[in-house]
Every structure is written in C-alpha cells, then in structure tokens.
Amino acid sequence: MTALLETRNVTKVFGGGPFHRGSSVTALNNLSLTIEDEPPTITAIVGESGSGKTTFARLILGLANPTSGEVRYRGVNLRQLDRDQRRQFLRDVQVIFQDPYEVYNPFYKIDHVLEEPIANFRLAESKAHGRELIVDALTTVGLRPEETLGRYPHQLSGGQRQRIMVARALLVRPRVIIADEPVSMIDASLRATVIESLRDLNRQFGISLIYITHDLTTAYQLSENIVVLYQGAVSEVGDVERVVKEPEHPYTRLLIGSIPRPDPKHPWGIKDNVPDTIDKSVGWQKGCYFANRCPEVMKICREKIPPLYQTAPHRATACHLYNESPVVESETLNKIFIARS
Amino acid sequence: MNLNILEVRDLHVHYHTRLGAVKAVNGASFDLHAEERLGLVGESGSGKSTIALALMRLIRPPGKIEGGQVLLDGISLLELSEEQMRRVRLAEIAMVSQGAMNSLNPVARVHRQIEDALRDHGVKQTKRERAEWIGELLQRVGLPPATAEMYPHELSGGMKQRVCVAIAICLKPKVIIADEPTSALDVVVQHQVMETLETLRAELGASIILIGHDMGLMAQTVDRIGVMYAGDLIETGSIEALFNDPLHPYTRLLMASLPSLEHKEAAKGIPGLMPSLLNRPTGCPFHPRCPEAFDRCKVEEPMLLTVQPNRGVACHLHSAEPAEGEAS
Amino acid sequence: MESRQDKFVAVLDRYGLLIAGSILVVLIALFGLVGRLVVPVEMSQVGAGLPAKPPSAEHLLGTDQQGRDVLADLIYGTPTSLKIGVIAGVFGVAFGALIGLIAGYVGGIVDEVIRIIVDILLTIPGLMVLIIVASMLGAVSVEAMALIIAALAWMWPARAVRAQVLTIRERMYIQVARFNGASNMKIIFGELLPNLVPYLAANLVGAISGAILASVGLSTLGLGPMSQPSLGLTFYWAITYGALIRQMWWWFMPPIVIIIILFLGLFLMSQGLDKIANPRLQSKA
Numbered sequence: 001m002t003a004l005l006e007t008r009n010v011t012k013v014f015g016g017g018p019f020h021r022g023s024s025v026t027a028l029n030n031l032s033l034t035i036e037d038e039p040p041t042i043t044a045i046v047g048e049s050g051s052g053k054t055t056f057a058r059l060i061l062g063l064a065n066p067t068s069g070e071v072r073y074r075g076v077n078l079r080q081l082d083r084d085q086r087r088q089f090l091r092d093v094q095v096i097f098q099d100p101y102e103v104y105n106p107f108y109k110i111d112h113v114l115e116e117p118i119a120n121f122r123l124a125e126s127k128a129h130g131r132e133l134i135v136d137a138l139t140t141v142g143l144r145p146e147e148t149l150g151r152y153p154h155q156l157s158g159g160q161r162q163r164i165m166v167a168r169a170l171l172v173r174p175r176v177i178i179a180d181e182p183v184s185m186i187d188a189s190l191r192a193t194v195i196e197s198l199r200d201l202n203r204q205f206g207i208s209l210i211y212i213t214h215d216l217t218t219a220y221q222l223s224e225n226i227v228v229l230y231q232g233a234v235s236e237v238g239d240v241e242r243v244v245k246e247p248e249h250p251y252t253r254l255l256i257g258s259i260p261r262p263d264p265k266h267p268w269g270i271k272d273n274v275p276d277t278i279d280k281s282v283g284w285q286k287g288c289y290f291a292n293r294c295p296e297v298m299k300i301c302r303e304k305i306p307p308l309y310q311t312a313p314h315r316a317t318a319c320h321l322y323n324e325s326p327v328v329e330s331e332t333l334n335k336i337f338i339a340r341s
Numbered sequence: 342m343n344l345n346i347l348e349v350r351d352l353h354v355h356y357h358t359r360l361g362a363v364k365a366v367n368g369a370s371f372d373l374h375a376e377e378r379l380g381l382v383g384e385s386g387s388g389k390s391t392i393a394l395a396l397m398r399l400i401r402p403p404g405k406i407e408g409g410q411v412l413l414d415g416i417s418l419l420e421l422s423e424e425q426m427r428r429v430r431l432a433e434i435a436m437v438s439q440g441a442m443n444s445l446n447p448v449a450r451v452h453r454q455i456e457d458a459l460r461d462h463g464v465k466q467t468k469r470e471r472a473e474w475i476g477e478l479l480q481r482v483g484l485p486p487a488t489a490e491m492y493p494h495e496l497s498g499g500m501k502q503r504v505c506v507a508i509a510i511c512l513k514p515k516v517i518i519a520d521e522p523t524s525a526l527d528v529v530v531q532h533q534v535m536e537t538l539e540t541l542r543a544e545l546g547a548s549i550i551l552i553g554h555d556m557g558l559m560a561q562t563v564d565r566i567g568v569m570y571a572g573d574l575i576e577t578g579s580i581e582a583l584f585n586d587p588l589h590p591y592t593r594l595l596m597a598s599l600p601s602l603e604h605k606e607a608a609k610g611i612p613g614l615m616p617s618l619l620n621r622p623t624g625c626p627f628h629p630r631c632p633e634a635f636d637r638c639k640v641e642e643p644m645l646l647t648v649q650p651n652r653g654v655a656c657h658l659h660s661a662e663p664a665e666g667e668a669s
Numbered sequence: 670m671e672s673r674q675d676k677f678v679a680v681l682d683r684y685g686l687l688i689a690g691s692i693l694v695v696l697i698a699l700f701g702l703v704g705r706l707v708v709p710v711e712m713s714q715v716g717a718g719l720p721a722k723p724p725s726a727e728h729l730l731g732t733d734q735q736g737r738d739v740l741a742d743l744i745y746g747t748p749t750s751l752k753i754g755v756i757a758g759v760f761g762v763a764f765g766a767l768i769g770l771i772a773g774y775v776g777g778i779v780d781e782v783i784r785i786i787v788d789i790l791l792t793i794p795g796l797m798v799l800i801i802v803a804s805m806l807g808a809v810s811v812e813a814m815a816l817i818i819a820a821l822a823w824m825w826p827a828r829a830v831r832a833q834v835l836t837i838r839e840r841m842y843i844q845v846a847r848f849n850g851a852s853n854m855k856i857i858f859g860e861l862l863p864n865l866v867p868y869l870a871a872n873l874v875g876a877i878s879g880a881i882l883a884s885v886g887l888s889t890l891g892l893g894p895m896s897q898p899s900l901g902l903t904f905y906w907a908i909t910y911g912a913l914i915r916q917m918w919w920w921f922m923p924p925i926v927i928i929i930i931l932f933l934g935l936f937l938m939s940q941g942l943d944k945i946a947n948p949r950l951q952s953k954a
Binding site for chain 2: 160215217221254267268269
Binding site: 102104105106107 | 840848
C-alpha cells in the first residue's frame with residue numbers, strides 16, 4: 001500500500017559549491033519516515049537548534065527541496081505533483097506554524113483564515129453551512145466563537161491565535177498535520193490548552209500528527225513515538241515512554257537531564273563533558289557527531305558513524321555503546337515504532 | 342543590620358497610551374534579601390519585565406513610574422538624578438535580559454563591549470591591566486579567553502548570553518536582574534548558562550532576581566518566588582512552600598497546567614484570558630477566571646497579606662477580616 | 670473609557686495630514702470645477718477684455734497681454750493640468766504596480782528580465798526624453814501628453830512595488846494562504862495587494878505630483894497642448910509676453926500660488942499616507 005506521505009533517504013546540504021567560502025553544512029542526513037493513512041499516529045521529532053528538525057519540517061511540507069532523496073505524496077514526488085494531485089496534497093496534509101503572530105495577514109480579521117479553506121476547497125454548500133463549520137471547529141479547539149470571530153489578530157492572545165490555526169487545519173479534515181513548534185512562542189501556562197487541542201485532533205478525528213519541537217516534555221505528553229535528532233542525524237528513536245524514562249543515547253540523557261523539572265526536590269543537571277563553545281564542527285566529519293561532547297566516548301566513536309542499533313522491539317539508538325544489538329535493517333524509522341495500545 | 346539588599350514599596354508603573362493609562366505594575370511590594378535568589382514568575386503582560394525595567398530606572402516614555410519607593414542598600418533609587426542613577430547602574434545593580442544577546446554591538450569585538458562598560462564607569466586601568474582583567478572575567482563566565490577578540494556573530498547563542506552576563510557582573514554589582522535570560526536558548530545550553538550565573542552570584546555574594554514564565558526553571562534556580570498577575574504581586578513564599586501548598590487559586594491552576602515528564606496525564610490549561618491592563622476589572626483582577634471567586638472578590642481588591650511567616654498572598658480566601666489591616 | 674474628545678484626537682493624529690492635504694487638493698479641484706459654472710468659457714479666450722489690465726471689478730485678476738481674463742484662464746486651465754497629472758499618475762502606477770507584482774511574486778527569470786529592463790530605463794533622464802518626444806510630435810492632445818508622461822512614470826513604482834512584494838512574499842501568512850488552497854492569483858490580489866494599498870496610494874500621490882510637474886514644465890516650454898488653457902500654458906504666455914518685466918503680477922503670481930497650494934496639498938497627502946502605511950512613523954503613544 002502506498003504511504004500517504006513519506007521521506008525517503010532525504011538529505012539536505014547547505015552551502016558548499018564554488019560560491020560559498022567555508023565548507024557545507026549537512027542540515028539533515030538520510031532520514032526516512034513514513035506516514036500511513038491508517039491508523040492515525042502521533043510522532044515527535046525532537047531536537048535543539050541545528051538538529052535539522054526545522055529542515056525536516058520544510059522538506060516534508062514541500063517548502064524546500066532535498067539535496068538527495070525524495071519526499072513522496074501517495075507515491076508521487078512532491079516536485080512532480082500535477083494540479084489535481086497538489087490539491088489533494090493540500091487536502092490531506094496540513095500545517096501549524098510556530099509563530100502565532102506572523103501567520104495572520106494583518107489586513108484581515110481572523111475569520112479570513114477560516115473562511116479561505118472553506119471557499120478554496122469548497123467545503124460548504126452554503127454560506128450558512130460554512131459558518132457552521134467554522135463555529136464547530138472553533139468550539140472543538142476550546143474557543144468561544146463569539147469571543148474570537150470578528151476580531152483582528154492583535155486583539156487576541158498568542159494561545160488563542162494558535163488555537164485558531166489548529167481549527168483552521170482541522171477544517172480541511174486532513175489525514176496528517178505537521179505541527180512545527182506550535183507552542184514554543186506561547187507562555188508556558190497556555191501551552192497545555194494548545195496541546196490538548198492537538199491531542200483531540202488525533203483522538204477524535206483520527207488525524208496523524210508530526211509534532212516537531214525542542215521541548216521534550218510536551219513531546220512526551222503528546223506523542224507515542226519519538227525521533228531524537230542531533231546535528232542532522234537520528235540519535236535515538238522509538239517508544240516515547242521508554243526513550244524518556246530510560247534514555248540510552250548519551251545525548252538523550254544529557255537532554256533529559258537538562259530539563260528543569262517543576263519540582264524543587266528533583267534537581268536537574270548532568271555533567272556535560274564539554275561546555276558550549278563554538279561547536280559548529282559538523283559537515284564532513286568522521287565518526288559520531290556527538291563524540292566531542294560525549295562523556296562515554298570510545299575510540300571507535302571517532303572513527304565510525306554509529307548505525308542505529310535496535311536495542312528493544314520498539315527502540316533503537318545510534319551509539320556504539322549498544323553495538324551488541326543488531327543493526328536496524330530497514331531504513332524507514334517506522335519499523336521501530338510502537339503502535340498505539 | 343538590615344538583611345534586605347532591596348526593598349520595593351508600592352511600585353506603580355503606567356504606560357500612557359492614546360487610549361488611556363495601561364497599569365502595568367499596580368502597587369507591587371517585596372523585599373530581596375542579601376545573597377538571595379528571588380524569582381518573579383508570570384505570564385506575558387503580568388508586569389514582571391516592567392518591574393525589572395523600573396528597578397533599573399530604564400522605563401522610557403510613554404511609560405512612567407507613577408509612585409512607590411525602591412531602596413537599594415539604603416539608597417532611594419527613584420529619587421536619584423539621571424547621572425547618579427547612571428553610576429548606580431551596572432556598579433550596584435545590573436541586568437541581563439533575553440534580548441541582551443541581540444543588542445550586543447555587531448561591529449565591536451567582545452573586549453570592546455566590556456571595555457565600553459568599564460570606561461563609562463570611570464574605571465581607570467592600563468591597557469595591560471584591562472586585557473588581563475577581561476580575560477579573567479571571560480573565564481569566570483566559562484568562555485575561553487580567545488572570545489575577547491571575536492565578534493558577536495561568531496558566537497553561539499549561549500556564548501553571547503555569557504558575554505552579557507560578563508558585562509553585567511564586571512563591576513561586581515550587589516543585585517543582578519535576569520529577565521528571561523535563557524528563553525531563547527536550547528535546554529542544554531540553558532542549564533549551563535544558569536549554572537554559571539549561579540556560581541558567579543555565589544562568588545560575588547550578590548542577590549539575583551530571576552524573571553520568567555518557566556516554573557520548572559524557577560523550581561531549580563531560586564529560593565523564593567513571587568507570582569505576578571495583571572500587574573499585581575499575588576503570592577510570595579519559598580519555592581518549596583509554593584510547590585507543596587500553593588495558596589492563591591491562580592498559582593494552583595498554574596501548577597496544574599505544567600506538563601510533566603513523569604506521567605502522560607493531560608495538563609489542564611487555565612481557561613479565560615488575562616484582563617486588559619487598560620480596563621482592569623474592579624476588585625481582584627483574577628476574579629473573572631477564578632473558580633473560587635465570591636462576592637467580595639468582585640468589588641474589593643485584595644492586598645498582599647502575610648498569612649504565614651515568609652508567606653504572602655493577595656486573596657480574600659486567605660484574609661481574616663474584610664478591609665482593615667495590611668501587613669507587609 | 671475613551672471620551673469622544675479622545676477619539677477625535679486619535680483620528681486627527683492618524684489621519685490629520687491626509688485630511689489637511691486632501692482639503693487643499695480638493696479646493697484647487699473645486700476652484701476649477703465649480704468656477705466654470707460661474708465664469709463663462711469665453712472669458713478665458715483671447716480678446717475677452719482689454720489687454721494688460723490690472724485687477725478690477727470686471728476682471729478680478731485682471732487680463733493678460735492678449736486680453737484673456739486671468740481668473741477665467743486659471744479656472745479653465747487648472748482642471749486640464751490636474752487631468753493630465755491624474756491620468757498619467759494612475760496609468761503609470763497601475764502599470765508599474767502590475768509589473769512589480771509579477772516580477773516580485775513570480776521571481777526567477779521573469780523577475781531578472783523585468784528588473785534589468787526597468788533599471789536600464791530608469792537611467793534615462795525622463796524629462797529630457799519627454800521634451801524630445803513632445804517637440805517631435807508637434808501638436809499634442811491632453812490625453813496623448815498624459816500617456817507620454819505615464820510611459821516614463823511607471824518604472825519607479827514598478828521597482829518600489831517589486832521590493833515590497835519580495836518582502837511580503839516571504840511572510841508566513843502567504844504560506845498559510847497556500848495551505849488554505851489559494852491560487853497564485855488569489856494570493857497576489859487577496860493577500861499581497863491589500864497590504865500594498867496604502868503603499869500604492871502613497872506612490873500614486875507621488876506619481877501624480879510628478880506628472881503634474883512634468884506637464885506644467887512641458888507646457889511652459891510650449892511643448893504641451895496649445896488649444897486648451899492649462900497652468901503651464903499660462904506660464905508660457907506669461908514668459909513669452911514678458912509678464913515679469915512688465916510687472917504684471919496679477920498674471921504670473923496666481924498660477925504660482927495655485928501650484929504651491931496644489932503641491933503642498935499633495936505633499937501632505939503623501940506624508941499622511943506614509944504615516945498610515947508605516948505605523949512606526951507615528952508619533953509616540
């Protein structure tokens with residue numbers, strides 16, 4: 001069965017070539033991920049700045065082209081979609097962007113961004129029906145239509161604006177929504193409401209989610225499976241419960257250890273081997289990208305890039321510490337994912 | 342001997358817009374003890390950053406400090422002349438803010454930025470002394486001495502922020518205000534920068550006010566915390582007390598909205614919105630959203646009362662008598 | 670709690686310049702349009718009165734060397750100049766904006782080609798070309814003159830609009846519009862254009878000013894339409910007949926005053942529009 005949306009060995013390299021001084025940067029290195037029509041899943045792509053997660057978002061949405069590899073929608077390369085296919089693509093794949101300010105055209109009231117998909121995709125039979133759809137969508141995300149419709153973006157809070165964007169994506173009834181850091185620009189106390197809305201989209205409407213973020217906590221709250229990226233490559237992947245509770249990769253451990261828990265009795269911190277300096281040493285590098293910062297680095301780490309070792313039925317780690325485990329055969333990460341119980 | 346390095350009494354800061362006065366800070370009072378780490382937590386628009394600017398006397402029109410008193414080690418900051426305050430800034434009280442790393446002069450090397458600060462405060466040194474001094478300073482914030490020769494764009498976010506910390510502490514101030522210093526940084530870098538900040542604070546024997554909206558960060562880095570809502574300070578107490586037993590309904594809801602890494606249960610968001618600071622509701626600013634509001638809350642604004650030693654809350658649920666008696 | 674007075678002040682602050690400028694321009698336009706209801710057209714023609722007479726009860730602004738009533742001449746001449754200016758300005762900006770929109774939005778080779786053409790054309794001294802073309806054409810109608818001026822007025826708006834489009838094109842709400850299924854046309858006219866309107870309006874006012882200036886200049890040199898009265902033509906005759914030397918202030922002063930008021934009005938309008946387009950230029954609070 002053809003997958004709904006998939007990235008096949010996508011790699012994105014910036015720079016290089018005769019007009020760029022300095023070497024090239026591999027933003028994303030050979031990532032293969034599949035999203036099927038059924039069943040609806042929630043996958044988190046987690047990484048810090050420079051991890052490649054933003055690049056991944058742009059590639060899978062067709063906003064950028066991979067240097068090598070392909071992004072396919074129902075078997076067709078995104079670059080080769082004809083008009084009808086492109087229309088279908090937009091019906092099936094929707095997005096929520098990070099910035100709740102810039103996503104609104106300041107000229108229009110927020111109604112505009114909800115009316116547009118109804119008009120363009122002909123989702124309603126009449127104006128009244130369209131209005132009904134909008135009211136429903138807003139209520140589903142926990143907003144009161146009478147308090148939001150008719151307002152200009154600047155009259156609403158960041159959380160409200162972002163929830164309207166969730167409602168917008170919902171209107172189209174896509175099969176999958178790519179959410180690119182949807183809560184990072186919202187106050188911590190308001191994030192819960194947006195995350196709730198996203199969870200509802202999955203539970204109630206059977207929409208798959210790709211949740212891209214640097215915030216492991218919300219990733220844990222929302223998703224079933226997680227892909228941890230470091231400098232463009234996958235460092236750990238699998239069942240989010242296991243990965244977060246028992247992290248295997250030293251980087252994942254560092255990441256989790258650095259999260260400040262809202263609990264004074266639970267102190268944070270893991271001793272990082274090397275403090276943050278000009279750690280831009282990526283690109284063409286032998287060995288594991290994390291070697292210079294890894295507290296458990298071994299000789300082989302600087303010689304050979306670690307493959308993904310499958311350490312359990314539903315997890316894999318790209319670290320030589322686990323080289324006793326079998327190397328993951330398939331390139332598609334989904335083979336490791338756990339299905340929702 | 343006064344244990345308070347900073348005393349803030351009844352601070353009012355308004356922003357005068359065409360539509361009226363926005364009451365950004367509405368009578369905040371608190372103390373900062375010597376060598377203490379105090380956190381000020383609140384959502385956007387709660388007034389916490391405005392307080393930071395007010396303490397540094399960096400409020401510019403249309404903002405204005407309408408009233409109150411700020412005593413820094415006995416000196417009344419609000420009564421100083423512009424020139425006197427300029428000398429106090431950096432030398433006695435310094436600030437690192439979220440945007441600081443973006444306001445470094447892009448065409449000046451790091452050492453120049455620090456030198457500018459020193460020169461402004463009339464610190465006289467020979468060129469050699471200065472270079473040594475700067476090298477030491479950079480090391481103290483965890484940067485290699487070579488950083489002195491670099492331009493801001495050559496540094497990572499964490500490094501730039503460390504440079505800002507270096508500038509803030511270069512004259513050994515008594516109070517450091519850190520306004521969301523790590524919000525733009527990755528979580529691993531955030532940890533490192535906060536660690537450095539704490540080490541420095543301890544070395545200098547300074548006090549720090551950490552301002553932010555991340556309760557997790559607060560839990561890990563401060564001793565005492567004040568919760569702000571719509572321009573009011575609504576609860577104060579030690580960090581343990583607040584996490585174990587939050588008194589104000591807003592604080593309680595806030596705690597419940599924090600997602601955890603322990604279990605996957607849904608965190609509950611707080612329904613409703615912060616009120617417009619232009620048209621604050623009468624009575625308690627939180628009453629429209631408060632699940633426990635009653636009649637008194639709608640008409641009478643609660644004062645911050647000390648209900649236990651070292652514990653304050655501005656809520657009618659916790660005040661003994663109607664009206665009357667305001668402890669500090 | 671905004672009092673009526675506060676609201677009034679707010680409106681005045683935001684739209685004051687625009688309103689003031691518009692009033693001046695409208696006054697000048699009314700002068701021409703309403704004036705002709707009062708003063709018959711014959712008065713503006715040669716021999717309407719005794720020549721070179723200073724202002725009197727019969728001829729409020731006196732007569733020129735050929736006996737034209739100066740006031741009538743101005744009443745019938747002002748709308749001509751305005752007409753040329755408006756037509757040239759509108760056509761110039763409309764065409765330029767269209768080119769700029771296409772170049773900016775489509776990008777790629779189309780953008781490159783357009784950009785090169787526009788940049789080359791911009792290096793040509795416009796007024797000089799106008800003078801050459803006008804002198805070659807001989808007798809020129811009002812509409813022809815407007816189009817000639819427009820032909821040289823579109824480049825600057827094209828460039829300016831292209832730059833704006835390039836900025837807006839990358840905005841996130843354009844991406845959102847794409848994901849909302851909007852076609853390119855819908856994005857250009859539905860999303861980009863509304864944000865360009867204040868900008869275009871400011872450009873339009875500037876273009877009209879320039880066009881009026883160009884037309885007055887050309888007419889003053891005798892290269893404009895000679896069959897109808899216009900402000901520039903008045904200057905032409907005034908210069909030809911040495912009004913300055915003969916100290917016929919009633920002949921050359923009034924058109925200068927009209928031009929000053931007109932340009933002042935247009936300037937205030939463009940400042941006002943700029944203010945609306947660029948909220949950051951507004952005064953504090």
